[in-house]
Amino acid sequence: MIESALTPDVVLLVDDHADIRESLGELLQEEGFRVALAADGSEALRYLRQNRAPCLILLDLMMPVMNGYEFRLRQREDPELARIPVAIISGREDAQQNALELQAVGCFMKPVDLDALLGTVSAYCPCSPGGTPC
């Protein structure tokens, strides 16, 4: 508890579009969450292996280098990382179905309903300043 208060939970945002990454990252920060950014799946994996586990991963599906599906596959194969919850943010028409297949905790169609997204983030990241008090 003390440790988490000192180092608040991080939301990992994975999206190849810089404008989306930055605007959504800023919004989450303004709401009081700590945010880490990754431009594709392999960057995200690198982050996960070098840092403390984030409270939630917001994952785009269509990305170069390593897409969201492959990232999720690798993540679930790794026992250290498998339990980190993932929510999908995508513009794909079949995003909902993909989210089910990838066992995501949520699916947000782009453009994202920000209030709903913030609700999910605060539910999974209660120990962030923006989250519900823990």
Place this chain on the structure above:
Amino acid sequence: MTDLLRRQTPWEYDELELLAAAGERLSGSLEEADLLDRFHALAVPRLADGCRIDPPAADAAPADAPRSGSGLSLPLEVQDRRLATLVLHRSGGWTDREAGLAEELARRLARALFLARRDREAREEIAALRRREEELRQAHADELKRRDADFGRFVGTSPLGIIVVAARDCRHVVVNPALAELLRIAPDPERPMTSVSLEALPVRFARDGAPLAAAELPFCRAAALCEAVRNAELDVLREDGTTCTLFGHAVPVLNEEGGLKAVLAAFVDVTSRKQAEAALERADRNKDAFLAILGHELRTPLTAMVNALRLLRRRRGEDPAVRSACDLLDRQLAQCTRLVTDLQDISRIKRGRLALERSRADLAALARQALEVVRPEAERGGVALRASFPGEPVEAEVDPGRIEQVLTNLLGNAIKYTRPEGGVCLELERIGSEVRIVVQDSGIGMPPDLLAAAFDLYHQAEETLSRSQGGLGIGLALVRGIVEMHGGAVSVVSEGPDRGSAFTVTLPIAAPAGRREAGI
């Protein structure tokens, strides 16, 4: 007996014997020459030294011709018909008795000759009838042959490919030159039609890429079933690797007893039409795929803009001018998002990629939600919203999100085409095993010719007006697609321009089994 009674003096025995012999001999033949021979044998020399028969003279004297010395001329007459004249010679001249006997014999000869002549005439008549019958038979055969030749010429020169199957087993077929050319069969220079065994045809048949067995060929099926096979499509794979597609009908031709005489099938080459159709379908699929990609690509900038707007509102939202600008951007971004969603949805329905997530839902509650979604728009447009619901919930097995989308679309459409101070009314009622939802407006209405196409994709009521109102012309197509996926139906009525429109959606209460495809 009457002849015998005509004589005054009774017959002597030998005379009676001669008359009896004459009766017997002359009744034994129907040949004139033979009769004359027989008569000659009876009469000479028993009664006369010689006898002859003369043809009837035109001016022949009536009966009882004169006796002149040794000659006795006796007319041979029956029923007033003069057949000939019998001339007898007797060197010693004729006594009355002898002349009477000769006369009696002549009567018998006349009767026999008459019968022979009647017989000959009858035989001639029969022969003439036979000849006539034969002539008619020949004429009929000639006519049939001529008709066959005509039929051969018609079929032979027909621009339609024609195939004739003569028997139920369909082993042999006869093809006309047009079809022979399509099948690449070398024409027979002697005959217009080519007779060939089905196995020997230098082609293979297929349909939709799958090879067809002989029994599955439309003309063979028509022969086996003895019934018409219509609208048959047939792919032909030739030996040289080329292909063509035939389209046609096969009909049985019945004989007089109602049995199968032949099957006549006619085909046209629809290869180029099929290719054009396939190209069109490919283009349509490409367009749908393009729309899906477009939708996805548009969502990225929309997302960044929505996020940035939220940041702007957070940081400068207290400034009224910024807030007003943010409100406008919110509305326009929401509209953009709706258009993109509609595009993606119609593309998914057309590609069969939209699955319904059915659950038991209260349609009245869905309608109320839809009304709330469009209320701000109605208020901005000065359009009054009214609704009428039954007292109790109206539950049905539907995809609640999709039905709300249908109602939002219909209400939004009605508001869009209704001028300020007009009204839009939603009525929902349960009728038997269906729910009927009517969205009625007092808007610009539709001319009758546009009503039928109202639900067609990319159709818009009026180019200029709808452009000023925005829209892609897919909202109503989407409505129809979703409603039909639910096993329901949509319709629209309008009494004409400026008289409003009423859209009706009917949905079954229970989910229909196996209905997924929507006809857009």
